[in-house]
Amino acid sequence: MHSNHFQHPAIFDAQTRVQLQRHPDLWFDDGSVVCRAQNTLFRVHVSQLSRHSVCFRDVFVVGTSTDPATSASIVHEDGSNAFEDCPVVILHDSAEDVGNLFTALYDGPKFGNNDREDFRMVSGILRLATKYIIEKLREKALAHLSIAWPSTLKGWDAREDVARTFEMETGNPGRHFYPSPISVINLARQIDALSLLPAAFYDLSRYPFSQIFEQDEDNGLYVNQLSDTEPCSSSSASQSSLSLLDTQRLCLGKESVQHTITSLIQAMRLSQTIRNTTQYQTVFSLSHPLAVPNTANPFAISPHPHRYRRSPSSFVCISAAACRKDFNELVDLATQHYIFDRERGCCDPLYVAEELGQLKSSEFSNFESPECKACARSLEMWAAKERERMWKGMPSWFGLSHNVGSTSSGSEETRTPPTIDIIIHGHP
Template identity: 50%
Template sequence: MATTSTSSRHFTRLIHRPAPGMSDKLAAGIGSGTSSGIDKKPSVTFDKSGTSLIVDSETEQVLRRHPDLYLEDGSVIVRAEDTLFRVHISMLSRHSIFFRDVFGMPKGGEGTDQLDGCPVLFLQDRAEDVANLLSALYDGPVLRDNSPDDFRVVAGVCRLATKYLIDTLRVKTIAHLSKAWPSTLKEWDAREDAARVHEIAFASANPPTLPRYPNPVDVVNLAREVDAPSLLPSALYDLSRYPFTQIFEDQSASLDVHDLQRLCLGKEAAQHAITTLIQSMTHAQFGRQFPYHTHIRSASKGKASAHGSAVCMSPAACRKDFAELVELATQHYLFDRERGCGDPLYVAEELGQLKSVEFSECAACARSLEAWAAREREKMWKMIPTWFRLESPTPEDSPRTSGELSR
């Protein structure tokens, strides 16, 4: 078999016999992923009722035309698994650098195998993913809500867009996935709000509904496969909130050894961050970290001071409330390990929201607690790449183009 160019290797093979004058690159089976050096030639036959069938002459497998993507005026037939797609060379070449190079090679002569008057291109990809990719090229990508079903479709398109150098689809799909695994705390909070609404709405559903988002293991693996490092911090953080029993009992997907190590280190760091958070709160109760908590009595309860800062109206009572709050948080998150015990962002958010309960009579302390929690959450968010031993995401990382990946 002849060798192929770097841009074509590992992706596909053309189904034909070498013809005089045809480029060796086009005539050869491409990459080591092909099952053999023998061409898989489809042929037309008929069943007993006279219905025409397309059969793989090597395996005798019956092939089917895709119901929506076998176009009468198509100029090339793409085969994936047992499915045939008849599409346009011009459409593939317009969007894909890879296909543009393949179809730009010298054409074969009379010896080239054809089906329905078109050359046949065999792709070593799942038929479902190829169908979704071609639909996205013709009709635009369908980007929904990052649910498990949506992720299955978008991930398949993203893989093939990366593989076949279709930059427009690659950028769009990674941007869509970034809404569920974002790089900013504000977007993460919006994601979590949607998850909580879903959890409440479907908590008593029978039969149980799918989770709001897909398994983060699949997201981590996809990010590695398509080189989208901007998805990794939030995906690994999301996964770190799962108990190890749940992570390891699910056999549908698994991390490689390096990401598994990152997960363990990050999970430990996240749990330690909760201890540090509560310890920080212990010191903050004495006014060291709350700039507006001055412990100065004022004749005007809840009003701003002469310097424009609200002041604590009842320092003794507030110190007592802080002490009780620290004790409660320690018991709940560190000893009892209740909900959120592995999610420091959630813990900090919940502590900050206790202002309306614990400090309803002191606006200054309520605001101080809320501001403290917001600052701590921002600090933790910035630390996530470090917790999981990842390089900090940069604008250049999210998302890179296929051309840059091939360099």
């Protein structure tokens, strides 16, 4: 982006006598409109704004002005009008957000890695792209944000890999790569991006209530509320608390999460169905992932596990008694770790299922109970199916089932034309 940097005379708000600052990059001397946001001025082009924004296009086509008395005049130090022949548009938005929006319109959006700083920029662009009906920019920003707050399990796993890598690189498990899910939920409500809600609610449910309601700087939910004399700063727009209704949804969801983890561990011991596949060459409909088939009672564990041997190439358990003993010990360990000790993952059923699915792999098998490929594979498949089932049912945990599929550009409320004051000097 290029703008002229000649020395300009100082300009002030005529009513408050506060000096106004020209934006260092978004001030073009040949610009045809001056936009004021807070105490920052942007001199840009009507054609550029109108090309992208339905709202701005309609405003400039109508070309009518509001009562000048309702808007602050911009004057030179001697009191003379600063912009005799240029319309002035007063935007009730933060200067930071307006700067990011105009930069994206001129240079194209340049999003980052979805970390906290990137979210601050992208969320501001999304708010204003929704407010001023800039559809293409809204779609691009929302698609970028959806990488961190996805609607698919595959996307969630990729997102978690990024977070784990960040923790390993920083050497601090308490460091949080992504922004506060509370800010994401509030943004999603504000711009009607409901597809972001399930992932954000799920992420938030992994925090204890003590951190949700008593935030500090070491808390992943903490939002740095910068001291700002302006009423509409970007930092204040990132709310650090939920609405009452969303707080209720969170509480119900956390209860469902805990129940899901308990049921998941119990299911390993009690009853799981492993789908029949050609790979296994038999029907699995058993009371235990490691049980063997019984045609008379498909939910019974066979007293003769050796009869289940098929062929050397088949993925079948050839040491059912040992595997069953090992399996029950693993269930006891999982119960102690996730339910009683409440260690890492105790509020994250997707994580728990992933961990349980790996318990009989070669990485975790002990020397006395060597790896059984058939049981390790069946447990891995069971865990994968459970994770898919949980992901599909997750929106209902938070009461989101009826609206999470929405990716609309905005509800009727968010699409209401924004407040824009226009002062046109020297024009009829």
